[in-house]
Amino acid sequence: MATNANKDQKRKTRAARRAAEEAAAKARAEQAAKERKQQTIIGAIVVAVVVVLVAVAGIAIWRSHVASQNSGDNLSVDQAYAKLQEVKDKPSTADEKGGILVSQSGVGKKVDGAPTVQVYMDFMCSGCGNFERASGETLEKMVLAGQINLELHPMSFGDTWSTDKYSTRAANMLLSITEQDQDPEHILGFIRNMYADDFQPAENSGVKTSDDQMKKQATKAGVSQKVADASVTDKYTKWLDAINVYNPKRSELFNVSGTYKGQMTTPTVLINGKYWDMNELTTAGMTSKEGLITSLGLTDAQVGVEGQMPSIGASGKPVSVTTGK
Incomplete structure (x- = not known):
């Protein structure tokens, strides 16, 4: 048991x-x-x-490149504008505020009924390079199709980040080319080549870019060798210095949101004279290319199609990428 x-x-x-x-x-x-x-x-x-x-x-x-006011910190915007007008050697293609209009018809000839896109840029600015590589081809297609007028505003404060005055030299070349070559494809092609990922020097890299290297970027875009050779000049350096003081004081160019609200940075884009807030692209989940097409009132399929005009016309405000209004 x-x-x-x-x-x-x-x-x-x-x-x-x-x-x-x-x-x-x-x-x-x-x-x-x-x-x-x-x-x-x-x-x-x-x-x-x-x-x-x-x-x-x-x-x-x-948006990280705050334009420097250099020695003009104590000047008002009106005083800076007056100083700009006093510069002796001005590019003949630039208007009184420093804009160079490029359209389907050439330089300085506006397409009636088309919106105007203003781009403030510096050839040394990495953000400007990113913007161009993302959106430049689309802008060029719209220019050549007569869908937009493109107003270029070169600046040269980016010399701060180079050892060979790259910004000033490149901007002088662009200004000179627009005076000697009226073909929009050549002008916009030169800009595209200068901002190419394998060409644009990185800021503070110490890389030096020769005149011959830059001239090659011009001839690759269709600019003649004669024009490319003549574009190596410092003729407009004082004018660029005055632009670098004037533009950062213009309240219409100030960021309206983000870290740099109340300051001018490059790239800056205006559409029909109205500030285009690129900070909204993040909220909308869009690239700059997609945002530009939307803000102009076009569809992707309409880009580069002659006769398909942006819905905002020559005076309408940009369509918001966040609200669609």
């Missing part, structure tokens, strides 16, 4: 042990599942945060 009782007790003990082990295993499995779920949620949050930060950083790179 005692033996059977002992056996029963042992079986009960083993059964209890197995039950305890199974319960413990189940608890461990449930805890592991809970931890995996938490890790998945945390991972998703981290990825989302990284995506947002990358998007914000991308726009920040575009």
Whole structure:
């Protein structure tokens, strides 16, 4: 009897042990599942945060170049404008505020009924390079199709980040080319080539770019060798210096949102004279190319199609990329 009782007790003990082990295993499995779920949620949050930060950083790179007022800090905008008008050597293609109009018809000839896109740029500015590489081809297609007038505003404060006055030299070349070559494809092709990812020097890199290298970018765009050779000049350096003082004082060019609200940065874009807030591209989840097409009132399929005109016309405000209004 005692033996059977002992056996029963042992079986009960083993059964209890197995039950305890199974319960413990189940608890461990449930805890592991809970931890995996938490890790998945945390991972998703981290990825989302990284995506947002990358998007914000991308726009920040575009907007990080605050235009310097140089020695004109104590001047009012009207005084800076007056100083600009006093410069002796001015590019003949530039208007009184420094804009060079390029259209389907050439230089200085506006297409009636087409909106005007103004781009303030510096050849050394990495953000300007990003903007050109993302949107330049689209802008060029619209110019050649007569869908927009493009107003170029070269600046040269980016010499701060170079050791060979790259911004000033490149801007002088562009100004000179617009005087000697009226072909919009050549002018816009030169800009595209200067901003090419494998050509534009990085800021503070110490890389020096020769005149011959820059002239090659012009001839690759269709500019004649004669015009390219003549474009190597410092004729408009004083005018550019005055532009660098004047533009940063113009309130219509100030950022309306973001870190640099109330300051001018490059690239700056105006559409029909109205500030185009590139910070909204992040909110809308759009590239600058997509945003420009939307803000002009076009569809992607209409870009570069002659006769398909932007809905905002020559005086309408840009369509908001966030509200569609």
